[in-house]
Amino acid sequence: MQKNIILAGVGGQGILSIAAVIDWAALQEGLNLRQAEVHGMSQRGGAVQSHLRISDQEIFADLIGLGTADLILSVEPLEALRYLPYLAPSGRVVTSLDPFVNMTGYPSMEEIEAELGKTDRPVLVHAAELAREAGSARASNMVMLGAGAPFTGIAPSKLEAGIEALFGSKGREIVEINIRAFRAGVQLSNA
């Protein structure tokens, strides 16, 4: 088993929480993993990405090769497109449709969806709406984790355990909101 996952978004949107849940679950499964992330200047509202690699064999490189990503999981639609050169021919794009506009030249959603439509069966998610239904718009990253879950090679139940572990210290209510958000995402992907 080997999965190469690109997590994409804008600095401050919570892609590292998504990574932390997957990391936790992968480590529990006894899998090897490497997860390269961006710290420093770009975190201030710039484009950020994380390369996440999971395997039952030894992993050498921290970075994913071009054309070899099994999944691009993005919490922002324009950011999903930025990493298309990494996508494998059989790879899938799962992205939120909530634009984060803090730049000039942001294209129209029609243009973005047209580009996303050129990939193989993209999973497009109204993440903020589903998160609000789950109890908090701040949980939209967990909606996206849920939507991406079927492509990670890790069972959703293991990822839920990861959410419990990660958010446990913040109280029961926060855990439950995030689990509901996660399940809403899973349901959407499986539909």
Added chain:
Amino acid sequence: MNRSRLLLLGAEAVAQGAIDAGLSGVYAYPGTPSTEITEYIQRSSLARQRAIRAAWSANEKTAYEAALGMSYAGKRSLVCMKHVGLNVAADAFMNSAITGVNGGLVLAVADDPSMHSSQNEQDSRVYGRFAMTPVLEPASQQELYDAMFHAFELSESVKLPVVVRLATRLSHSRAGVELKAPVEQNRLNAEYAPGRFVLMPHNARAQYRHLLDLQPKLEALSESSFLNRPVEGRGPLGIIAFGIGYNYAMEARKAHGIECRLLKIGQYPPPRTQVNELFEACSEVLVVEEGYPVYEELFRGYFGSPKVRGRLDGALPRDGELTTDLVAAALGVKLPEIAAVPEIVANRPPELCKGCGHRDMFDAINIAIRENADHHVFSDIGCYTLGALPPYNAIHTCVDMGASITMAKGAADAGLRPAVCVIGDSTFAHSGMTGLLDAVNDRAPVTVIIADNDTTAMTGGQCSSASGSKLVKICLGLGVEQARIRTITPLRQHLDENVAVLREEFAYDGVSVVIVRRECIETAAKKKRRSAATGQ
């Protein structure tokens, strides 16, 4: 999760390794990608239990010297910085290789090839060669952890500082790391050895001779280091892979089924016998280095060698960080077609946070400075460097820590009026104070704007060495007149009065300081969350 297998960033593996290897103190100034080493030690319960000293230093030079002092006193010390920080600490570093050390002294330096968050991509291994001291360059998080034990032992056995070099991709990447049992800390054992530590010329000559005599031993130690090893392989093609270059070479070999011999190197000076064996067995050798082509150049020699391939003959790019694809292409692999980034994807540069006080500061500066024919603003390194980007376009230089004040002074000496600079509180404490003293001593007509947000914000909100009333006292102490130290609050409702203050100080024919004080909104929010959590 149990203690034996942790998910750690490379930087955190350095930290945990140092703690478990009997560390007594870490000294550092924050800088991407090295900051997380010290932050991890500050959070570690084992470090607290062992009373490991871990507060931030004013700059990399003071950090290095304190680490050397702790080593002199017999204990194991760690000093951490980013690559350009080593320029600041270079005097102490170079000379500590001449004095040598007592307790183990390890310098963890994090390079930033491709300049993700830096102004250059200098390669710290060059400093290691310059000082003639051992350098370790582990390839994985696990190796980093294990290498910390080795680094302290090596430092104490050869009595030299040992450099652990890591690059962004290792420092900021996580992996599972198996921990070993922690070893005891050293006891206080200050060394009475003025012949070593008093670097007057007669002592320095003897110590330098000793350092030169040690070099063959360092090379011999590299031959048996766990960080250096030949990897199984055959054929006329060879790869010498240094540091994380090994990862990309192994990945490319595996992904594309490339037949070749491979020598992994993670301890310098390189093991001469192993290098010779590879060169003898191969008709072509690709040198894979994350950073400068330091060893490729040496292997080529001045007159060149047709066998050697790498960054200098275009097999690999001369600059920027490596990837698996670049190494595969250098090995002759034809890479498959990949999708392009769609044309509609515009850049998303970083920006100042919404509500950040620097925004209001730049609004005020722009109004006041643009009333002048010449409106250059010298600046420095921190979040406020983002003021160089639209919509502000407010600053016109950013070179090295503290350079804003001294560059403004030099420009004032040349006749530029007004001579204005912007520097953060932490950067001022790091390297701005001596420059301000120069300006005061020379009565230079400069306006020094200190953006005091009470933190080292760009690297994630570490404690600043001088902010608030301490800043005022420092400026007074350096000789700035009390009437010429103005403090303003960067808020929209104060814009007019702030512009008026700046206008007055720009016009003043002498040194003035305008402290622009408002807490970083990120650290303020963090404090609020923390007090809410403890209030529950």
